[in-house]
Amino acid sequence: MAASDTASATEASAEDDDVIIRVRGVDVAFGKAEILKDCSMDVRRGEILGFVGPSGAGKSVLLRTILGLNAKQAGTIEVFGTDYEKASDEERLAVEQRWGVLFQHGALFSALTVLENIQVPMREYLDLSPKLMDELARIKIDLVGLQPDAAHKYPSELSGGMIKRAALARALALDPEIVFLDEPTSGLDPIGAAEFDELIMTLRDTLGLSVYMVTHDLDSLFQACDRIAVLGKKRVLIEGPLQTMLDSDEPWVRSYFHGKRARTVVTSDEGAAASDNAGKN
Numbered sequence: 001m002a003a004s005d006t007a008s009a010t011e012a013s014a015e016d017d018d019v020i021i022r023v024r025g026v027d028v029a030f031g032k033a034e035i036l037k038d039c040s041m042d043v044r045r046g047e048i049l050g051f052v053g054p055s056g057a058g059k060s061v062l063l064r065t066i067l068g069l070n071a072k073q074a075g076t077i078e079v080f081g082t083d084y085e086k087a088s089d090e091e092r093l094a095v096e097q098r099w100g101v102l103f104q105h106g107a108l109f110s111a112l113t114v115l116e117n118i119q120v121p122m123r124e125y126l127d128l129s130p131k132l133m134d135e136l137a138r139i140k141i142d143l144v145g146l147q148p149d150a151a152h153k154y155p156s157e158l159s160g161g162m163i164k165r166a167a168l169a170r171a172l173a174l175d176p177e178i179v180f181l182d183e184p185t186s187g188l189d190p191i192g193a194a195e196f197d198e199l200i201m202t203l204r205d206t207l208g209l210s211v212y213m214v215t216h217d218l219d220s221l222f223q224a225c226d227r228i229a230v231l232g233k234k235r236v237l238i239e240g241p242l243q244t245m246l247d248s249d250e251p252w253v254r255s256y257f258h259g260k261r262a263r264t265v266v267t268s269d270e271g272a273a274a275s276d277n278a279g280k281n
């Protein structure tokens with residue numbers, strides 16, 4: 001797909017009511033190091049969007065910029081129709097309660113139990129009784145597939161997979177509409193990673209959750225993501241379903257989605273057929 005096709009696809013979807021995050025023409029630089037230049041993309045309601053690109057391309061930078069944690073030098077970012085940068089404190093608080101974030105290394109507080117970790121956002125944003133917070137936290141523990149006895153464990157007592165689930169439970173603490181996941185399956189074995197993907201898909205289906213997932217995990221991209229966005233050359237080069245990636249002539253996209261590792265994860269009939277078709281083009 002040519003860059004102009006990507007731009008027009010983004011323009012067309014800009015009118016789509018289902019767009020809950022709209023990034024347009026964003027520039028981000030650290031001193032003289034320009035990381036993003038004229039970067040645009042959309043996240044739609046109820047989708048799992050996989051975000052890929054070469055290491056160091058700026059995936060985490062874009063994520064942090066959307067969350068208002070990095071300054072941008074140009075462009076606009078709207079989350080739920082609100083330009084976070086121009087929003088009042090009250091509007092920002094309202095937006096922050098509608099998203100949840102799972103940072104790359106889980107980032108649980110080591111001195112707090114799982115239950116207490118999940119209650120951190122509740123304490124920050126809500127005014128609830130301790131009893132109600134306990135009940136809600138236990139519901140989240142169940143939702144992410146942890147055993148009830150995980151509630152009183154400390155992060156050091158958990159396996160890698162349990163830490164990811166506990167961090168996801170904390171990201172879900174405020175019943176967000178979207179969760180941002182930065183490499184959620186990194187460090188998990190393939191079975192643990194597949195189980196985590198299943199959990200994300202279940203949450204998308206049952207809660208209508210939207211998911212923005214930065215990942216290098218080809219299994220996740222092939223099996224869990226509804227759409228994929230590729231960051232390269234300081235901007236989103238291409239966004240669309242897996243088939244769009246498989247059909248792309250963009251060199252990095254082609255080598256990533258048709259490389260040796262990609263071929264080993266094309267196990268489903270649909271994926272295999274898609275890969276075959278792409279190979280014929």
Ligand SMILES: Nc1ncnc2c1ncn2[C@@H]1O[C@H](COP(=O)(O)OP(=O)(O)OP(=O)(O)O)[C@@H](O)[C@H]1O
Nearest residue numbers: 030033035053054055056057058059060061062216
């Ligand atoms: N706060 C910062 N100050 C200066 N440079 C930064 C800062 N944050 C990120 N960078 C730089 O921005 C570039 C992109 O980093 P980023 O972490 O977004 O890459 P990435 O695409 O997420 O990579 P990976 O896939 O390896 O995690 C890197 O060169 C990084 O050093």
